[in-house]
Amino acid sequence: NAGVTQTPKFRILKIGQSMTLQCTQDMNHNYMYWYRQDPGMGLKLIYYSVGAGITDKGEVPNGYNVSRSTTEDFPLRLELAAPSQTSVYFCASSEGGVSNQPQHFGDGTRLSIL
């Protein structure tokens, strides 16, 4: 049972570099989410998608972009990395939105911007 798979697990970037965080789910879920988790803080929503071809901004979208060309994949793009983007990034998927279905999370990508 793969569930939600995130790659890479760790990455160090230099300021101004770009990268794509990959997220794949094999549960045929329509809803997918990207969160960031900073130390001592609750998860904050960056972007979400309710199906292939449909994405929308969350609470902290600045500096990030997403695309959803298939049900399975939901990559997160960082352009011009900044130290403030140092964080742990989690991808999640669910059958429904705020319905009574759990979100399934990947194990995260730990990103440091130096």
Next chain:
Amino acid sequence: KNQVEQSPQSLIILEGKNCTLQCNYTVSPFSNLRWYKQDTGRGPVSLTIMTFSENTKSNGRYTATLDADTKQSSLHITASQLSDSASYICVVSANNFNKFYFGSGTKLNVKP
């Protein structure tokens, strides 16, 4: 302002003891309340989900309660084990589309 507050921030207990974690929220309109367990270096894993009409729900040694009138929830862990050492996150969802409000978590350390 929609908020989720958890207490305590951290807790140390001895193996075999019980403990209770608290979650207070001001989210409206309320849809459901979730408890997640997050092991170090891993993503959160769902423990329970409770709707407005449910006031208790169990998952093994984990029992969650919900008082929708006072907007409080608790997670009770019975006969703690070393593997219970983790962060426990309370999440409240609102009926606005895709709105989840995350608490900052309670970090539990179970010692032998």
